[in-house]
Structure formats: C-alpha cells, structure tokens
Amino acid sequence: MIEMLFTQALGLVAPWQVKQVDFNREAGRIDFQVTFGGSRHICPACGAAAQPFHDRLARSWRHLDFFQYEAYLHAEVPRVACSGCGKVTQIPVPWAREGSRFTLLFEALTLMLAPTMSVLAAGRLVRVPPRRLWRVIEHHVGKARARESHAGVRTVGIDETACRRGQQYLSVFYDLDAQRLIFATPGRDKSCLERFAEDLSVHGGQPQAVTHVSMDMSRSFQAGAAEHFPQATVCFDRFHVVALGSKALDEVRRAEVKSQPELKGTRWSLLKNPSAWTIPQLQTMHWLQRSNLKTARAWRIKQALRTIYATARSPDEARPLFQRWLSWARRCRLDPFKRLARTLTTHLTGILNGFEAGKHNGRVEAMNRALQEARARARGYRRVENFIAMAYLVAGKLTHLPTPPFAQIALVPHKTE
Structure with missing residues (x-):
C-alpha cells in the first residue's frame, strides 16, 4: 500500500x-x-x-x-x-x-x-558540494539560453560590470525593450561587440536590425558599435554623462582641499542628490554655498548638468540647455570642467540621442546592481564562467528553465525541455 x-x-x-x-x-x-x-x-x-x-x-x-x-x-x-x-x-x-x-x-x-x-x-x-550545484546551474542556464530567441531585439544597452575587484570586468548587453540581459562576455573592448553580434545572430537576431545602442563614451565600444551595428543610432547614457560631471567636481574638490582643509569630509555631500542629504550634510552644503570656494562653483555646474536631464524630455528640448551649459563650463575657469566641456561637445550628438524615450541605461544600472549583489552574496566568484551563469539566472529572464518544484504536481517533467 x-x-x-x-x-x-x-x-x-x-x-x-x-x-x-x-x-x-x-x-x-x-x-x-x-x-x-x-x-x-x-x-x-x-x-x-x-x-x-x-x-x-x-x-x-x-x-x-x-x-x-x-x-x-x-x-x-x-x-x-x-x-x-x-x-x-x-x-x-x-x-x-x-x-x-x-x-x-x-x-x-x-x-x-x-x-x-x-x-x-x-x-x-541541501547538503551537496557547491561544485556539483554549479554543474547543474551551468547545464540548465546554457540549455535555456540556447533556446532563447533574440529576433525582436532592436534597442541595446551596453555596460561593464566588475567580476573581480580591480582584476576583471564583464561587458553586459541588455535588451532595453524586454528589459533582460541577453549576453555577457569577459572584457570591455571592441571584440566584446563582435562576440555579441555573433551571439545575436545565433539566436535569430539581426545586427543590422538594431536601431539604437545606448552606452558610455568608451572608444572601444564606439568603434565596435560602428563596425558591427552600422545601422544603429548611438546614444550616450545619461548616467555616465552625469558621472563625468561628478568626477570633474571631485577633481576640483581634491585640488582645493590642499589649501582649504575645511573641505575635508565633504565629498559625499557633494556627490549625493540634495533630496538625500542628512541634516549634517545639509548644514555643510549651506555653509559651502555661502563661501566663495571653487568647489561651490563646481557643484553648481554639476547640478546644472543634472538638471538638464531632469527637465528635458526630447533632443530638441535638451539641445539649447546643453549649449548654454557648455558655454558656462568653457568659461568657468575650472580646468576639469573645461576638459569635460570639450568631451561633451565632441559627443554632443550621441548625448542628445540619449534623450529619446527609453534610450538610456537606467535598467542596465539596476541590473548591474543586482549582479553585484549576487557577487557580494557569494563573496566573489573564482571562475568568470560562474559569474556569467549567475548573471543570466538573475537578470536573463530565461523562459526555458525547469518549473520550480513547488509549482509542480508530478515528478514527470512537462516544461523542462
């Protein structure tokens, strides 16, 4: 019985x-x-x-x-x-x-x-050695990816994420419409886009059908996109543009703190969004804005750059705002911002393209945070292949994985092939 x-x-x-x-x-x-x-x-x-x-x-x-x-x-x-x-x-x-x-x-x-x-x-x-579980994960992730179709990929977000601290990076490619990771590969150079184009074709996609590529201003990524996605409009991501402004601000602060020691401890106040300031940071910034320091002027320039992205909704709206900002940055007598103005002027067309609806890497940055959280839970990965398999499992939205056990009625598989 x-x-x-x-x-x-x-x-x-x-x-x-x-x-x-x-x-x-x-x-x-x-x-x-x-x-x-x-x-x-x-x-x-x-x-x-x-x-x-x-x-x-x-x-x-x-x-x-x-x-x-x-x-x-x-x-x-x-x-x-x-x-x-x-x-x-x-x-x-x-x-x-x-x-x-x-x-x-x-x-x-x-x-x-x-x-x-x-x-x-x-x-x-589950009382099983981790290496045996990794074999299971890599098998099913690889099998599920082999069945994925990328025929509908039209807008792609490209970014890099750290695999090991200071040692190795992955380039990640994201379908901005479907909001899923579709490819990850070691490195962050031009060859990564070649491998992505090959993988896209293997999964039924067409590189020439990609209409928009959102990325940072990496020369390697730009060269790879021009060669392998010649029909795509290049959009420089807003996150990286604002990050360049924050970097220029920090350069000004680090140069001035040598003669103005009261600037010590203000770095995070300067980089944070004002809505997230704590009471001590709010007091610090009120003091700074009443001062005549270069850092205060640099912060206002950086905030003006951020404001452009908060107000403009299209390339036509953003163009005059950027032209005024670039004029200000060129005349500000702060070398880091003068260099930044030259950089943004060179890439202005791609920056304005980034104001098209949905053509930015906000979702990519969220995905990268999820990948780094997975890396932190694991306290790092010994093999880059493990990190890539976990990236697909976390952010790939794979549709051909085995059905979760508690959703099944019988042991006989129905949706595992």
Whole structure:
C-alpha cells in the first residue's frame, strides 16, 4: 500500500513503480527502490518498437528531502538491444536528465535557490558540494539560453560590470525593450561587440536590425558599435554623462582641499542628490554655498548638468540647455570642467540621442546592481564562467528553465525541455 502511495506521489506511471521503501532514521535518509515492470521497450536510438532488454544497470539519484531526511531514488535501468540499428542503449528515466545524479525536481530547487543566496549557502542547505550545484546551474542556464530567441531585439544597452575587484570586468548587453540581459562576455573592448553580434545572430537576431545602442563614451565600444551595428543610432547614457560631471567636481574638490582643509569630509555631500542629504550634510552644503570656494562653483555646474536631464524630455528640448551649459563650463575657469566641456561637445550628438524615450541605461544600472549583489552574496566568484551563469539566472529572464518544484504536481517533467 505504501509503495502505491509513493508511486503516485513521485508521479510515476506504469511500467515504472516503487517496489520498496527503506527508511533509516539513524542515517537520516529514505530510499525508494523503483522498478521497470516490462520486458521490452522502444529503442531510444532509432525508435524501433518492442525491442528486448540487453541488461539492467543500477543507478541512483538524489531527490527532494522527505521532511528532514535525504531522499534517494534507486532503479535498475534497462538497456535495449535493438535489432534494427544494432545499438545497446539505456532507456531514459522520466525523473532525471541523462547523466545527472539528481532528479529534475532537485535540480529545479537548485535553480530556485541560487539567485537568492550564494551557491555555497545553497549547497549547505541541501547538503551537496557547491561544485556539483554549479554543474547543474551551468547545464540548465546554457540549455535555456540556447533556446532563447533574440529576433525582436532592436534597442541595446551596453555596460561593464566588475567580476573581480580591480582584476576583471564583464561587458553586459541588455535588451532595453524586454528589459533582460541577453549576453555577457569577459572584457570591455571592441571584440566584446563582435562576440555579441555573433551571439545575436545565433539566436535569430539581426545586427543590422538594431536601431539604437545606448552606452558610455568608451572608444572601444564606439568603434565596435560602428563596425558591427552600422545601422544603429548611438546614444550616450545619461548616467555616465552625469558621472563625468561628478568626477570633474571631485577633481576640483581634491585640488582645493590642499589649501582649504575645511573641505575635508565633504565629498559625499557633494556627490549625493540634495533630496538625500542628512541634516549634517545639509548644514555643510549651506555653509559651502555661502563661501566663495571653487568647489561651490563646481557643484553648481554639476547640478546644472543634472538638471538638464531632469527637465528635458526630447533632443530638441535638451539641445539649447546643453549649449548654454557648455558655454558656462568653457568659461568657468575650472580646468576639469573645461576638459569635460570639450568631451561633451565632441559627443554632443550621441548625448542628445540619449534623450529619446527609453534610450538610456537606467535598467542596465539596476541590473548591474543586482549582479553585484549576487557577487557580494557569494563573496566573489573564482571562475568568470560562474559569474556569467549567475548573471543570466538573475537578470536573463530565461523562459526555458525547469518549473520550480513547488509549482509542480508530478515528478514527470512537462516544461523542462
């Protein structure tokens, strides 16, 4: 009776059935002995019907825990000796993929846990070495990505994110319309866009169909976009433009603090949005604005640049605002802002293109924060391949991953292929 109960609970159908259940409380595990009741089967290699068995091989799989106990499935899996193709082939089992030592539900649990905690922590939770869980993650992420279609990709956001502190970077490519990560590759040079163009074509996309590319002012990215996405309009992202203004402001502050020691400790007040100032920072900024320091003037110029993005809604609205700002920056007698004015003048067309609706990297920056949070949970990744797999799992919106285990009724897979 109990065997029938677990046969149904595991979602098995004839001729598969649970023959025996062994519970070992001291060992903290429960073992299900599963048997195949037939003597013939379709050849898995060529499809020939009613082929006799050659032999049976013992196999075991880790399953979801039974209460607090580890659960394992064991079966002597038949191998078919086919008279048609002459091959001896093991028949597939309905609860696990070929070559795996976990059931599909256990692997689905791994994929559900990995984006919310480190793989090391997930391994401790399910009592499996992390390296084995990484193999599961990389297999399913790779398989799911292979089935993704990028035929509708028209607007692309490009950015870089750190893989290891000060050592290695990834270039990430984001579908701005679908708001998902579609490609990640090591490096941050021109060749990254070549690899992206190749990957886009493999997944049914067309590089020549991409209409907009949003990115920073990296010369490598610009050269790669011009070569591999010649039809695309280049949009320089607002986040990076304002970041250049903040960098120029900090250069002015660091130069002036040598002669004005009262500027020490003002860096974060200067860089933060005024709406986020604390009371001490508010007092500091009130003092600074009443002073005649270069840093105060630099802060006003930087804030004026930020205000352009807060008020302009189109390239036509932004153009006169930028022209006035550039005139001010050129005449401000602050070398960092004079250099910035020259840079922005050179890239003004791409900057104005960035004011088109939705053609900016705001979502990309949010994605990068999610990736860095995953990296922080893991305290870094030893292999860049692990970080890339986790990036797809966190931000790729993959639609062909196994269904989460608690959303399934039966063990037999329905949406895993």
